[in-house]
Amino acid sequence: MAERIKTDVCIIGAGSGGLSVAAGAVQMGASVVLLEGHKMGGDCLNYGCVPSKALLHAGKSGMGWAEAHDHVRNTIATIEPHDSVERFEGLGVRVITENGQFISENEVQAGEHVIEARRFVISTGSSPFVPPIPGIENVPYETNETIFEMKEQPEHLLIVGGGPIGMEMAQAHRRLGCEVTVIEGMKALGRDDPEMAAQVLKALRDEGIAIEEDAMAAEVRGKAGEIEVEAKDGRIFKGTHLLMAVGRKPNTDKLNLDAAGIEPTRGGIKVDESLRTTNRKVYAIGDVAGGLQFTHVAGYHAGVIIRSMLFGLPSKQRTDHIPWATYTSPEMAQIGLTEAQAKDAHGNKMEVARFDFAGNDRAIATQQTNGLIKVMIVKGRPVGVSIVGPNAGEMINLWALALANRLKMGQIAAMVAPYPTMAEVSKRAAGAYFSPRLFDNPWVKRIVGLVQKVLP
Known part of the structure; x- marks a missing residue:
């Protein structure tokens, strides 16, 4: 019963x-x-956010394969009691x-x-999600639910899928000593701002990661230790292990x-x-x-x-204030509309304020000058922000606050950030929006001139 x-x-x-x-x-x-x-704890604790960020940290810190996976398990075990x-x-x-x-x-x-x-x-x-690629049923492969339990270090990891999961795992495994090839059917990091994605992809390629785009997988064949992925255009990629990272x-x-x-x-x-x-x-x-x-x-x-x-109160979800980040090095973060989306939605009413990390004193002092912030603005309010660079996932939080509360650029510009910090990048982006209005406006100069004549 x-x-x-x-x-x-x-x-x-x-x-x-x-x-x-x-x-x-x-x-x-x-x-x-x-x-x-x-x-x-679900996917995030056991197979997603927590183990992936732990493995990325392990690779960045120079850990070996066994030590890295011990770190992943210890990280999960530390958080488990909370869930x-x-x-x-x-x-x-x-x-x-x-x-x-x-x-x-x-x-x-x-x-x-x-x-x-x-x-x-x-x-x-x-x-x-594992797509029905011919031959996939006969070849051993990993997903995010199994890859963190791998005891054997791959000699050459093939990753089908060039989205955030695929790219994070590519960099983590490359830094742990594996050869890595990413096979993407369209454009790698294709859902992100192309200008930002290009910086991430260049950094990954500079580390020795092969990123093959426009390579739609047509067939998978082989056995453990000897796996081939053939693209529709005839290109063949060979490796020892296979990770499927094409979606959910x-x-x-x-x-x-x-x-x-x-x-x-x-x-x-x-x-x-x-x-x-x-x-x-x-x-x-x-x-x-x-x-x-x-x-x-x-x-x-x-x-x-x-x-x-x-x-019993009315409550509706919003999506315009939801940020997200890809935790590669450099990191990439986004909230609201990308530049292309903002142009489509608002046309000539939309302006873009940009600031390069190379103009930030803290970035110069710490040799982290490869980065960029773009703020898409309509009628004085940010409608989207794209950031690529060190700690982009942390820096997007200010803009999450701004979009959630519909703040104006003037309120961002009024913020006083401690010097020298990377947070000044956001304030300088707000300054880039106001600079032409103040310094290139002839009326401002006339008013200042008149005021100077009458001041005692």
Whole structure:
């Protein structure tokens, strides 16, 4: 006989978004059941953000292969308690370590438990997508879910996919002593501003990483230690190991969405601006909601739905203020519109303020002058910012604050940054926007001249 449980909120998936909802809801007085059939912490802790950044650090720090992978495991182990069953049970959450599937519009079954809830949250995330390339089923390959467990150092790693995951893993493994070839069907880092991406790609090539573009994989063949990827144009790339890094697919297969009247989409689950599905009792957040696939987006989604679920207040998601970063060296960060997107959206009303890191004294002193910031501005407000250079992922935070609160460039220019810091780059970009208005404006000079004549 299945145990029946009634609760205020039932969350399916204990990744970043699900854990944020669970912790917030239970501490505000709601009863919460959390279902997780695999690992607490989800992809981010176990296979994504945490191990990838740890491996990048290991490569940059000069660690050897074994030491690097020990560092990855120790990093995960240090963070694990924060996401653990024990911590959430301590907060008052009922944690059930089973997958959940809908059996009706307001019931989910998880193992021997049937949970009836006022509200459900689907936060099941996504998994690596492996395209049906002929021969792939006969060749051993890695994904982000397996590569951090590799005990053997690859002699030559082939990476299919030139997006952020592929490029981060390329640089990490190159710095750990592997030969690396990236095979990209279109343009590497093709979703980013081309001017910024070009700086990253040059740096990676300078480190000895082969980046082959317009090389759509047509066939994979070979065996462990002897793998070939043939592109549609006939180019053949040979290596010892293969990493597939071509994208993600939503984790919806086990949910039985039809039973709950929830409409899926190609990218996940159909949601409205409030992140509600076609079943108004059910929300979907994070990767499975079909939008931007970042851990911080899942956390942001959690805040959006908590306002609605717990307080009954209107709450809608935005996307214009969501930043993201690629953690190669140099780093690349973006928020809002790229230059091309801003031109398409705003035409001649859009201006671009630029500042090169070579003009920053801290960058000169620390030999980190290869970098650039571009701010896209409409009517005095930033609508997008692109940064490439050291610590770009940290520097984008100021602009995330600005776009989230719709600040004007004058408010950025009014900031006083300590000298010498890399943060001055953002202030100087704001200065680049105002300089022609002040120094190249004949009216300003006339007014100053008149004022000087009448001042005592």
